[in-house]
Amino acid sequence: MSIFRKHKSIVDRAASDRGRHKKKIEKAIKESIKDVIAEESIIGQNGKKKIRIPVRGLREYRFVFGNNEKNQSVGSGGKHTIKRGQKIGKKRAEKGTQQGSGQGSNEKGDEYYDVEVTLEELAEYLFNDLQLPDLDKKQFRFVSQKSIKRKGYRFQGIRPRLSKKETLKRKIRRKKRATKMGTYDPDTDERFPFHQDDLKYHHIKPKNKENSAAVIFFLMDVSGSMSQDRKYLARSFFFLLYQFLNHKYEKVEVVFISHSTEASRVTEDDFFKVATHGGTIISSCLNLELDIIEKEFHPHSWNIYTFYCGDGENWHADNEKSLDLFKKIKDLSQLTGYCEINETYKGFADEEDDNAFGISSWATFSAWKNEEMENLWAKLNPLCDNKFKKVMVGDTEHIWTAFNTLFGGKMNS
Amino acid sequence: MREWTESDLLYWDEKILRVAEDLGLDWHPIDYEIIDYQEMLSAMAYTGLPTHYRHWSYGKEYERSHTLYNMGQTGLPYEMIINSNPSIAYLMRENALYVHILTMAHCVGHSDFFKNNRMFVNTNPNNILDSFKSASRYVRGLIEDPSVGIDKVENILDAAHSIKYQVPRHPGIKYKTREDLLATEYQKMKEDDTYYPDLEKIPLQPEYNILKFIAKHSKHLKEWERNLLLIVEESSKYFIPQAFTKIMNEGWACTMHYKIINELNLPDGLHLPFIKLHNQVIRPHLGQINPYHLGYKLFEKIIEDKGFEEAKIIREIHNDITFLRCYLDEDFMQEMNYFSYSLKKDLKAITIDDISDDNGWEKVRDELIKNVGLNRSPIIYVDEITPENVLSLVHEHDGRDLDLPYARKVFNYIQTLWGDDVTLVSTVENEIWEF
Numbered sequence: 001m002s003i004f005r006k007h008k009s010i011v012d013r014a015a016s017d018r019g020r021h022k023k024k025i026e027k028a029i030k031e032s033i034k035d036v037i038a039e040e041s042i043i044g045q046n047g048k049k050k051i052r053i054p055v056r057g058l059r060e061y062r063f064v065f066g067n068n069e070k071n072q073s074v075g076s077g078g079k080h081t082i083k084r085g086q087k088i089g090k091k092r093a094e095k096g097t098q099q100g101s102g103q104g105s106n107e108k109g110d111e112y113y114d115v116e117v118t119l120e121e122l123a124e125y126l127f128n129d130l131q132l133p134d135l136d137k138k139q140f141r142f143v144s145q146k147s148i149k150r151k152g153y154r155f156q157g158i159r160p161r162l163s164k165k166e167t168l169k170r171k172i173r174r175k176k177r178a179t180k181m182g183t184y185d186p187d188t189d190e191r192f193p194f195h196q197d198d199l200k201y202h203h204i205k206p207k208n209k210e211n212s213a214a215v216i217f218f219l220m221d222v223s224g225s226m227s228q229d230r231k232y233l234a235r236s237f238f239f240l241l242y243q244f245l246n247h248k249y250e251k252v253e254v255v256f257i258s259h260s261t262e263a264s265r266v267t268e269d270d271f272f273k274v275a276t277h278g279g280t281i282i283s284s285c286l287n288l289e290l291d292i293i294e295k296e297f298h299p300h301s302w303n304i305y306t307f308y309c310g311d312g313e314n315w316h317a318d319n320e321k322s323l324d325l326f327k328k329i330k331d332l333s334q335l336t337g338y339c340e341i342n343e344t345y346k347g348f349a350d351e352e353d354d355n356a357f358g359i360s361s362w363a364t365f366s367a368w369k370n371e372e373m374e375n376l377w378a379k380l381n382p383l384c385d386n387k388f389k390k391v392m393v394g395d396t397e398h399i400w401t402a403f404n405t406l407f408g409g410k411m412n413s
Numbered sequence: 414m415r416e417w418t419e420s421d422l423l424y425w426d427e428k429i430l431r432v433a434e435d436l437g438l439d440w441h442p443i444d445y446e447i448i449d450y451q452e453m454l455s456a457m458a459y460t461g462l463p464t465h466y467r468h469w470s471y472g473k474e475y476e477r478s479h480t481l482y483n484m485g486q487t488g489l490p491y492e493m494i495i496n497s498n499p500s501i502a503y504l505m506r507e508n509a510l511y512v513h514i515l516t517m518a519h520c521v522g523h524s525d526f527f528k529n530n531r532m533f534v535n536t537n538p539n540n541i542l543d544s545f546k547s548a549s550r551y552v553r554g555l556i557e558d559p560s561v562g563i564d565k566v567e568n569i570l571d572a573a574h575s576i577k578y579q580v581p582r583h584p585g586i587k588y589k590t591r592e593d594l595l596a597t598e599y600q601k602m603k604e605d606d607t608y609y610p611d612l613e614k615i616p617l618q619p620e621y622n623i624l625k626f627i628a629k630h631s632k633h634l635k636e637w638e639r640n641l642l643l644i645v646e647e648s649s650k651y652f653i654p655q656a657f658t659k660i661m662n663e664g665w666a667c668t669m670h671y672k673i674i675n676e677l678n679l680p681d682g683l684h685l686p687f688i689k690l691h692n693q694v695i696r697p698h699l700g701q702i703n704p705y706h707l708g709y710k711l712f713e714k715i716i717e718d719k720g721f722e723e724a725k726i727i728r729e730i731h732n733d734i735t736f737l738r739c740y741l742d743e744d745f746m747q748e749m750n751y752f753s754y755s756l757k758k759d760l761k762a763i764t765i766d767d768i769s770d771d772n773g774w775e776k777v778r779d780e781l782i783k784n785v786g787l788n789r790s791p792i793i794y795v796d797e798i799t800p801e802n803v804l805s806l807v808h809e810h811d812g813r814d815l816d817l818p819y820a821r822k823v824f825n826y827i828q829t830l831w832g833d834d835v836t837l838v839s840t841v842e843n844e845i846w847e848f
Contacts, residue, residue: 065813072783077768
C-alpha cells in the first residue's frame, strides 16, 4: 500500500536559488545591454511594456569531449534509409542528448535565455551607477530622489541587516558585566560566546531625498542632413537620456527643442517623432534655450543641464556664433553635453583610446556634404572640461559608451 | 476540474501493487506526493530530492525547464522518483487519471530496480534523505556565517561542481585503502626480490576520485571548504549508479508498467489513452538515442528469448555498458536502425560514419557504448603529487580529445581548489598536450 500525500509546502523552495541565478543573469544582461538598448523595439516604448532580451546562459564548465571526428554520436534512423557518408545537418551534435531528467547534460553548447524585462527594470540595471553631476543647492522647488536610509536599531530583524558593530558592543558589555559579577573569568581561555540577545539589527526607513530643482534641455538637429539612420541614433540617445532622468529623478523639468534653421520648443511626442528638413543653424536653438532660461529658469534657482545632439554640420557662418552661445550656456549649466552622430566614427572607434575622443583627426573624417557646411567637433575642443563634454556616436553600440562618458558611470564591459 | 479523486489513486494503486507482487517484484514502499506544476519544476531542479543544498545552478535548471515548458518544447516528466527507502515519487495534479496509473506502475518498476540492481548497493537508501538534509543545513549555515558568506561558498561549489563527474566509475565495489594497497605491495615484494615499487608515492595507484583526493591532500583548504568538497562528492556518488543504468532503469520501468497495466483490465476510456501515451514514451527519437525506447525494446527481446525470470536476473547484475555489450546483436541493431555520426571539419557538416549493416553494426555498437552515461565524460585521474606539491593530473585518452576551452576553465577551478600548481596531460590531435 502506497502513501499519497498532498504537498503541504507553501514555500517556493527554488526561490532563493532562482534569485541567485537571476543576479548572475543580471550581470550577463548588463554585459549584453549595449547591444540591446538601441533596439528599435525599445525606443519609443513606455515603461511598462515588456521587452525580451536574449542573454547567454551561464555556463557550468566541466571536462567534456570536443567536437572532433573521433567523438562520434549514435542515433536512431527510425524508418529512414541511411547511407554512410550521408550529410545529416549541421547543428545536430549540439542539440545532442538533451533529455533525461536529473543528471544535467554533459553536452556543452550555448544556451540562450529570453529574459523578459520591463523598460523600468532595464533602467534599473542601466542607470544604477549613473547620476546627474554637480547637482547644486539652489533656491526653490525640489526634485526628490527616493532612497532608503538606515535609522536606529531594533532587536528584531532579518539577517542581512544584522549590525555587527552594535551586536559586538552588546556582547562586550555583557562580558564586562559578567566579569564584574564573577560569572566569567577572562583569564581562562574559555570563549565568551554571542548570545541571541546580543543581536541587533539596523532599522530602515524610506526617505525622500530632496534635491534642488533641475531642468534639462534636449536640443536636437532635425535638419535635412539628418538622415534616417542619424535621426534614429539621435532619438535613441535622447530616449535613453529621458528614461534615465525619469527613472532617477522624480521631478525634473524637461524642455524639448528641435531645430533646423529655426528652433522651436516642442512637446515630448513631437520631439521624438518629428520629420527632418531644411538647413542647419545651431545657434538658433542655443538662442532659444537662453531665452527660455532667462524667462523661466533662473540659474540661481535651477540646476541646468543641456544636451545637444546633431550630425555636427553647421552653416559655417554660424559657427563662431554657436561657439559663443555654447560657452554662455556652459557657464549657466551644471553640465553641457554635445553629441555628434557620425557614421564614419564606426570604423575608427575601436582603434581609439578613450581619451582620444577629442583628437582633431576627427574633423578630417567628417562628412563634408556642402562647401558652406563646417564641422563643429574640433572647434569645441577649447570648451571641453568637466562641465562640457562631447561624445561621438557612430553606431548603436556607442550610445552606451557615450552615456557613461557623460554621467561618469563605470563601464560594464 | 480534474476528473479523479484520491480514492481513485488508492484503488488503482492497490491493484497495481497486487499485480507487481504476482510478477515477483520487490520494491521499496512508495510515498507519492501530489504536487502542482511549479512544485514539479522545483522537484526536477533538485533532481527529486526533498532537501538539497543551495546552489544557483539549480535555479538555472528550474528556469531552463520553465522556459522549455512554456515554449512547449518539452512536457514535464510524468514520473519522477528517487532512490530512497521509502521511495519518494511525484504525481502532478494537472495530469489525467490514466497518466497517474501509468506513472504509478512505472514507479514500481523503478523502485524495484533501485532495490535490486547491484549498482545501487552502496547508495544507502535508508539514510540518504537525512544525509542530503544535513548537507543542506551545513551549506545554509556557511552561507549565513558572516565569516564565510554566499560568495565564498559559491566559489567552492562552482569549482567542485566542475569536477563532480570525476569520481570512480565502479559503483557497487569496495575500494582499497592505502593500507590495503601497501599490504599487497609488501606481499609482492616478498614474492619477487627484484620488485621495488615507490611506496612513498601519493597516490600509490591512479586516483580517480579527484574531489576526495583534493579534499584530503590540499594544503590550503579550510575545514569548511574540505567539507563542501566531500558533500559534492557524496552526492555524486549517490547519482553515479543512476547515470550508469539510465537505459536499463527506464527500460525496466517501461517493461513493468506495460506488463502491469495489461493485467489491470482497464476500461477502454483509460486503456486507449494509456496505449497512446506508452507509445509516445517509447518512440525512437530520430538521430538520438531514446533510453526508454532502447531499454524497453531490449528487455522485450530478452524476455521473448530467455524468459521473464532470466530478465529479472539481468536487471540485478548488469549496468548499461555490460547490458548493451552482452545483449545487442546485429538483428536488433538493424531493427533499431542505429548509425554513428560525427562532425567532419573539412566538410563542415555532420555526416554518417557507420550504419548497422553486416560490416558496421559492431562499430556502431561500440560507439553507442562510448556514449552511454558517464562514458560521455572524459576520465581524468591523479597521477601523483610531486615533491614541489604540484598536483599532476592525466587524461585517459580514448581517441576523443578534450574540448580545450572548457578544459582550461575546469583546470583553473582545480587550481583554485588545490592552491598550488597543477598540471594536466592530455593528447590533442595526436600530440601530447600539457596545461
